[in-house]
Amino acid sequence: MIRFGIIGTNWITDSFIEAAMELEDFSISAIYSRTEEKAAEFAQKYGVDRTFTDLEEMAKSNVIDAVYIASPNSFHAKQAIQFMKHKKHVLCEKPLASNSVEVKEMIQMAKENNVLLMEALKTTLMPNFKAIQENLHKVGAIRRFVASYCQYSSRYDAYKEGTILNAFNPAYSNGSIMDIGIYCIYPLVVLFGKPTSIKASGYILESGVDGEGSLLLSYPEMEAVLMFSKITDSALPSEIQGEDGSIVMKKLNPIENVEIHYRNGEIENVSKPQKKHPMFYEAEEFINLIQAGEYESKVNSYDHSFITAEIIEEARKQMGVKFG
Template sequence: MIRFATIGTNWITEAFIEAAKKTEDFALAAVYSRTDEKAKQFAAKTGAERTFTNLEELAKSKDIDAVYIASPNSLHAEQAILLMDHGKHVLCEKPMASNTKEVKAMIDAARRNGVVLMEAMKTTLLPNFQAVREHLHKIGKIRRYFASYCQYSSRYDAFKQGTVLNAFNPAFSNGALMDIGVYCIYPMVVLFGKPNRLQASSLKLESGVDGEGTIIFTYEDMDAVVMYSKITNSYLPVEIQGEDGSILIDAIHTPTKVEIRYRDGRTEDITVPQEQPPMYYEVKEFIELIKNGKRESEVNSHEHSLLTIALMEEARKQTGIVFPADQ
């Protein structure tokens, strides 16, 4: 069994634990929170054996093998490096960190300590994303990737009333690009690699983060258009356009229906069953890496994480979105 601790007591950590418990080799050994009350409440809810309120004590614990980090983005790098320097494997929520400098430091720490570091990007490990990769050749020469993820945030209502919660606070390296734009960019990087250049635009909110934005990526013989928002909704599918047909994906963050529409009018449903909760597949991948003595995922690799954050950092630079972590 791989003995896990978790950092973060929000809904995503609950979803992670629920999914992870469906794997054979996961054991929830501890939860961490800054306050004892929250830690104990979360432990009672999730069935954790222990609680921690001191991160260094967690890092030094001999009873923990791996840690899932779901703290605010601005804390990822510092927490992950401390844990890895004490021999802990780290599964870190997306985005991996605030910027390229932090992600590089995290990768260096993983290699220095011989531990697994993986970004918890669920999309690229889901069965239907694998189906996309396997059938991509059927649509001929790829000419365009279009991905839209626009989801109105309930926290935006508070923002409009004058309360800036974490989701719209630059101190936590947040905003639309970091929170949900990453879901459009990471799969693009896995499928098509590094673009030659990008052109970004966004709406900067009064707090200093972006509420929505659009990025055009230019490749050698194709382009990619990414749209993201936390202040509007969109109901558009994702589309990969080839000269012989197009692949349509219902939702980039959690694809559950995938089909090919060929130029000659034929359609092919390439959807595969997803028998487990979405986060199950990232936990399974992470645990298998540990058990097999590997140090990084081939899909959610260090290279993919580094390239994704570099593209996001360039987009922020072009649109004037600056975090305290960048200073």
Template structure:
């Protein structure tokens, strides 16, 4: 059994635990929150035996082997490194950290301590993403990757009333690129690797984060276009265009309908059943890595996480999105 703890008491942590229930090896032992009231309330809600308000105490606890982190982005690196330095395996919500230096520091800590560190990017471990990878050769030479994730945030209504919640606060390394753009970028990295160059544009909000943006990436013999937004909705699918056909993906973040539209007019449905909660597959991958001698996912690998961070940091530099975490003394 893998004795599990969580950091974060929001909806995403609840969803992860709902998914993890289907994995017998993951046994929830403890939860963490900054306040005792929230920690105890959440522990009672999810059936955890212990509630911590001290990360140091939780890191030292022999009753915990692995931790799922769903705190604000700006806290990921510091929390993960503390836990890994005490021998805990870590599954950390996307984006893995605020910048390249933090990601590299996390990877170094994982390697030095012999523990599993994996970015909780659900998309690339879902059955229909595996179907995309399997059928990709059918469309011939790939010439364009297009991914869009534009979802109006309910927190934007508060923002327009002058209330800046975490989602639009640069202190927490947030914004459209970090929260939604990563869902477009990470699958691209897994499928096509590192681009030669990129050009980014953003619509900035007064708080200092991007409300929406787009990136055009050059791969030499193909290009990639990604679009993301927290202040508008989009209803168009994502697509991988090849010389012999295109793979049409209903939703890049959680693909449930995937088909190939061939140049000659044929259509092939390559959708596969997804019988589990979307977050089940990342939890399973993590648990299997912990049980095995492998300390790194082949799909959500350290290299892929680092490359995604590099792309996002370059996009931020071009659009002048700066976070306080970029001056983090944790990563000199």
């Protein structure tokens, strides 16, 4: 049984807990919130006895083996390092940190303390991503990766009315590329590695974060075109174009309806059943790794998280997005 501490009492935390509860070896032993009232309310919902309003006290405690961090992005690195210093395994929501320097520090701390650190990016651990990996050879030499993930944020209505919530606040390391764009970037990195060049553009809101953006990434024998937005919707699919055909994904998060469209007109559906909650697979990976005595995921690996952070950092620099 892996005893989890939970940092963050928002909808994403509810989703993670709902998913992880399908695993026999998952349990919640402690809840952290800045206020005792919020911590107690959240703990009661899941029948948890221990609550904390002091992170250091929680990190030192012997009631947890691991921590799930779902706080604002700007807090990820500091909180993760704090827990890893006390030999606690860390599953940290995407993006892993605000920048590549923080990611490097987190990885170093994990190695020094022999604990597992994993970025909670769910799509690369789901069955349909494995379906893409297993069938990639069928479309021949890859020449282009096209990813589109544009999802109008309900918080954008509040923004337009003058209320800047966390999602559009640079002080919390937010914006479109951090929240949405990473779902385009991370799978690309897992499949094809580090690009040789990056070109980025985007629409910068008055708050200082990107509302939407596009990336053009070059590789020695292919290119990638990524489009992401928190201020528009899109019905465009995503695809991996090869010389013998294309792998088409109707939806990118979570990946749905994976089809191979061959040049001769044939279509092969290679989708796998995804009957579990979308976040189940990341919880399963994390717990399995701990029980196997492993300190790094081969899929959501240190290299993949670091390269993704480097790409986002360079893109933000080119777009003119600066965090407070």
